[in-house]
Amino acid sequence: MLNFLKLLLTPEFFFSILRISAPILFATLGAIIVEKAGFCNIGLEGIMMFSALAGSMVSYYTGSWLLGLLGALLMGTLLGFVMGFFAFQLKTDITLVGIAVNMMGSGGTLFLCKVITNLTEGKAMASTTGLITSGLCIPNITIPLISKIPFLGGVLSGHSLLTYLAFLICGLTSVILYKTSLGLNIRAVGENPNAASSVGVSVLKIKYVAIMYSGLMAGFGGAFMSMSYAQGWSQDMVAGRGFIALAAQAMGSGECLGGMLSSLVFGFAQALGIKFSAIGLDSNLASPIPYAVTIIGLVIFALSRRSRDKKQRLTAKK
């Protein structure tokens, strides 16, 4: 037991927590923004799938990881826009739109991959792993001074550019929500759309902005998966992170800091699972750990909220 703990208390383990949490954090930020605007985007999973594919493909064909990243971001934002169109203008229930995007995501990405590689490589490939070299992936950054610090250096330095970006954008999202007039409008539309429209704020426009921002975040998350977490895209690589993000948003009370902490919890759960399988635990027992933790987390959160409400009601009566 003690040996196992020793295995955990290494810089590599904490490094892996941050690395694993990053894509979940991106998706969580997307979930947070739309929740603030008053609705829920369950299609984040599907958007991540398409963005992952787009990122690695554009990177391969242009030879530039930066363009690949931009391709993924563009794909994500575009998909967000299309979802908004179906949900806000054609009045499809947004939950159903999300389900449709997820449905198309799994097989649709494989289809596109096969078709495109067939056209350009002459044979249909089921993943881009063979095409992507490390040069086409998002680079890792070694921070000069920090990398020298014992222990912490191993934890904080050397991450993918996107890992740093994830935590930075987390703070940025919080700033947008609480320090800009756009954020003000988003929160107003989410809580009381009548109040917002009565002072001239366009509820429709704000909802579009929110869903496209969530698509952008999912684009980052997808790009991370295929250009940093793994080298290249393969089917079902997103593995439910888009859904875990929904739980992380709920557990974080819908705020960026809480969302970040929840994402770290799931990252920890997954890293733990990987560690378990490294010391011999069957990978099929380690893999469900983050999903189980999600359910447990939601239950704990619901229970704590219930007891908090009870306390509030009792003190209000006094």
Place this chain on the structure above:
Amino acid sequence: MTKRRQVVFTLVRGAVAILIALLVATVLIFVSADGAGFSEKLAATGEALRQMLAGPLFRLSKTGASFDLKRLTDIFAAMIPIIFTGLSVCIMFSANQFNLGAEGGIMLGAFVTAMIAIYVPMAAGLHPVAAVLIGSLSVAVMMLLPALLKTRLGVSEMVCSLMLNYIVMYLIKFLLNTYLADKTKGQIQSYEFLKTSLIAPMIDTGAKLSWGFLVALAAVVLCGLFMYRTRWGYAIRMIGINQAFSRYSGMKVSLVIVMSQVVGGFLAGMGGGIEMLGRYNTFSWSSLPGYGWTGITIAILAGNNCYAVPLAAFFMAYLSKGCDLMATYAKVPSQLIDIIQGVIFLFFAAEQFLSHYRQKLVVKSAQEELARKKLENADKKEGGAANA
């Protein structure tokens, strides 16, 4: 609007949705088709479409098409699992519960049924029945988790059921790989099912169409009766339409919500069990089979109406087979079916889709109604005057 007009409108809207999906598919097929120049690609696209639209039922050759019974039975066989997941989702969605656990449910049902089929010997007639029933019950119990968490704690049944899908898949994989695999075989699979447990094939066309097909159709009828002819199905539907009204009318809302998910789970499990014993000899599913998602599309196409599920299932099975044929003969990846499914889904579920057209129909009906009433009144007056 008259009932007939409403039906016509729904059919037209559905047809347009399907046409749009086929259009998208055609474009994608064109892009992926073999061929150097435009005309070659066009020809290839045409051939692929021919395979997709006619192939599932007809054997296509240069001279023409001949109806192939085996292909029809293939489609029927493919319908079996998705009829069950379709019914499952219909019932759960009717209560307005977005439980997406049919995917994990069908796999768990298949697995538990397989275990009973392998390790619990029983008399020939009893074995498949018992195995399938126990498989179904296991999934019904599984659905208690998201259902109770929703009614007691308000936890999203959607997130919970999605997480369960993954958990179920990995646990089954673990059990299969570690304890239950037949190590003598090349791929990961369980031991063979005992002969007494298999469901016999219905028609010997080599299509593996078992009697399970009839069970599926019977399930459709039973579910239809349940939803429209019993007080529990009635409660499920009313709660889905207006929960506040249902509570005010005295219905036990929480209990019914749990019931809808438990029944849905039972059906998904049954689908897995019947598919296992009707088509396979061993359990070899190493990932979620995808029937759950198809079931959701079927439920949307059927408008949550159990009786329409077989038709929607036939349509989806046909399309799926068409895409498989395209993959074989025209080298178009079969995953096209997912994209087609998604597009149909999106347009089918869009309330405002073709809303202008519906508005025109409503106005037309109202005008006709007014004109009819005027005529009636005029007749009455004349009649009165004539009698005076």
Place this chain on the structure above:
Amino acid sequence: MPEGKAAAADEEYVVQMKGITKVYPNGVAANQKVDFCLRKGEIHALMGENGAGKSTLMKMLFGLEQPTEGEITIRGEKLSLSSPSVAIAHGIGMVHQHFMLVPSLTVAENMVLGMAPRKSGLFLDHAKAVEITKQYAEKYNLHVEPEAKVMDIPVGMKQKVEILKALVRGAQILILDEPTAVLTTQETAELFKELIHLKEQGYTIVFISHKLNEIMQITDRLTIMRGGRSMGVYNTCDVTMEEISRLMVGRDVVLNVQKDKAVPTDTVLRVRGLEYVNEWNKKMLDRVSFDVRKGEILGVAGVEGNGQKELVDALFHFNTPSAGTAAVNGVSILGLSQQRIRELGVSLVPEDRMLFGIAGAASIEENVLSDRSADKRFNRGPLFNMKAIHAESDRLIEEYAVLCKSRRQHVSMLSGGNIQKVVVAREFSNDPVLILADQPTRGIDVGATEFIRKKLVELSRSGIAVLLVSADLNEVMELSDSLIVMHNGKIAAYFEDTAALTDDVMGEYMLGLKEQSADEIGRVCHD
């Protein structure tokens, strides 16, 4: 009717509404040829019962609705107020009864929503927003806390924020819609000080209300509306509360309902000391005690907002009273599940029929089945006895004269009156011992109204106890055998025999001018 010295030369008016008529597409005439004028710098009361048309009139002044006929002149300029933005641009601001505030944002943020000051391009200038708020708060003497979140501030302050919102957008004419409905006495006094302060600075204020004592306190002139028409405009100092009451509360046509005299017997519903405090800490029910007996229709009269809704909600477990008891045939019903309450024989015709009374996307048959789907009559083993259900639905459709294509028609397709008939068909037919009827004929056609009223009398005379809550004066006075008048959450009067009751007397109790003694009120308890 005395127009009196309240009218003056046209030039003095900052707002002139002439010959305003508003007819809705469903045929309801909310306003008929109403004249309404505002002088600059006055506090003008717009009075009337609910449904009298005052809210509609002001909605048209604020551009939320457009008049069918008539013209509006602002500062001498004839205008078409096509939207609130146009009204705001012309200096009109409205403080709605239900606040348009975002709870988790601060006061300052709510103030500047939609016109937020920026610094360095993208960022919200919080400091400036707070500064603006403080500036305006001081200038108008409306004390608010700029950094506090709206969900944490008291109701009185929320209202001040709403007023400031209107002022910061340049309003010179303020419309306040029932501002004191949610305020305590202290907050009301504060509000009045602020309004007078505003008046002194030259602002014009329209005060929509039906609270006589408040109107007498601070208004200069008042316009009374009844049944969509104006009953005249008066100088406040020239009229007495009794005169206003007579003009506000009255029936142009007195309905005569044919019914035998009631012979009430045992008590069915026994309510004692019922109290309820709402989410804004306002006491909506204050020691309410009464009995309803077999064979009688007890009416609950009063201007809306005096506790009637909370009373019905408490009896059917839509809210939880803070004190008191309520029992049906000796069994307490407070806090029971709605299923259990129904099992004890209580039926409710709800005020919000679309939300609670029906499932619109379901058929008529499915709607009348909803409270009896487990009944032995309609079930044969696990399955429904469709024949019996069809027979019952057809019987109810016929008995209640529901105009429809068939029992399979969706209820939402029916007219309002027929929808309500479906509701009462269900609620009246399950052998209740007590019927709670909350605004049973609101917004429905004459034919359906007559039918439902007749049915209520019929059921009452057959031995059922009926509690009738209605804001319709005719209904509550002619249909009830006895009635109680509610004012400020208390029972202000009990009239054992409504036959001799006059409109004037009703008005005095409804508007709080008079209150019976505890003994007189106590006679509604029959033990």
